[in-house]
Amino acid sequence: MSTTYDKVADIIAETCDIPRESIKPDSHATKDLEIDSLDFLDIAFAIDKAFGIKLPLEQWTQEVNDGTASTEKYFVLKNLSTRIDELIAAKGA
Amino acid sequence: MRLEYFQMIDRIVEVDLDARRLRAACTVPKESPIFEGHFPTYPLMPGVLLIECMAQTTGWLVCMLGRFSAMPFLAGVKEGKFRTLVFPGDRLEFDGSVVHEGSGYTIAECVGRRDGKKVCDAQLTFRIMPFPSPQFREAFFAWGERLELPIKELVR
Numbered sequence: 622m623s624t625t626y627d628k629v630a631d632i633i634a635e636t637c638d639i640p641r642e643s644i645k646p647d648s649h650a651t652k653d654l655e656i657d658s659l660d661f662l663d664i665a666f667a668i669d670k671a672f673g674i675k676l677p678l679e680q681w682t683q684e685v686n687d688g689t690a691s692t693e694k695y696f697v698l699k700n701l702s703t704r705i706d707e708l709i710a711a712k713g714a
Numbered sequence: 715m716r717l718e719y720f721q722m723i724d725r726i727v728e729v730d731l732d733a734r735r736l737r738a739a740c741t742v743p744k745e746s747p748i749f750e751g752h753f754p755t756y757p758l759m760p761g762v763l764l765i766e767c768m769a770q771t772t773g774w775l776v777c778m779l780g781r782f783s784a785m786p787f788l789a790g791v792k793e794g795k796f797r798t799l800v801f802p803g804d805r806l807e808f809d810g811s812v813v814h815e816g817s818g819y820t821i822a823e824c825v826g827r828r829d830g831k832k833v834c835d836a837q838l839t840f841r842i843m844p845f846p847s848p849q850f851r852e853a854f855f856a857w858g859e860r861l862e863l864p865i866k867e868l869v870r
Contacts (some may be wrong), residue, residue: 650781659790659839662789662819662839662841663839666816666819666839668817670814678818678820679817
């Protein structure tokens with residue numbers, strides 16, 4: 622059974638045409654993988670569809686801009702996967 | 715359709731907000747300076763302007779679903795297809811639908827038809843952002859009211 626991280630990495634590889642093997646749990650979506658904001662919208666759409674959730678991108682962006690959260694919290698892939706798991710759990714609660 | 719002003723939609727034919735669908739209609743003008751260049755002696759509706767028709771059709775729908783609280787800016791076009799030539803004087807209908815409302819973005823699809831036959835289709839991505847200024851918002855509302863959109867009811 623594939624993990625949330627595996628699914629996210631597959632989505633990124635397919636959406637952004639990035640070799641799957643170069644995507645790691647510690648990869649930062651923008652700093653390491655150089656994914657721009659438009660490509661990230663495509664990724665968000667694919668994640669929303671795959672997991673039946675709605676990534677709160679506006680809230681995350683606001684937190685980063687306000688300095689109350691680091692980009693690593695949301696855009697390092699292992700952390701992003703944790704956020705997705707939290708959203709899935711919240712949906713089922 | 716007023717090509718020089720990028721006002722592509724003449725009227726909204728029907729809206730179903732529950733189904734997240736909107737149908738718009740327009741007629742390609744018989745004359746326009748655009749046709750002097752595209753193309754000399756063979757005037758054709760440019761494909762990029764058909765994309766704009768689809769963007770405006772679905773853009774108005776996105777506005778209505780959001781009760782005009784923010785502005786959809788076209789951010790991406792996928793699978794844009796122009797299936798046949800479109801000429802001056804052609805009457806077109808566009809069927810737009812929202813397929814996903816994300817956080818700060820919306821994905822829509824649109825199909826353009828002439829006499830019931832598909833002429834173009836695409837998937838469109840919009841970024842949802844605040845209106846750049848109150849003046850812009852007012853001008854935008856005036857544009858919507860010319861299309862008889864129920865703006866006052868939706869923004870109440």
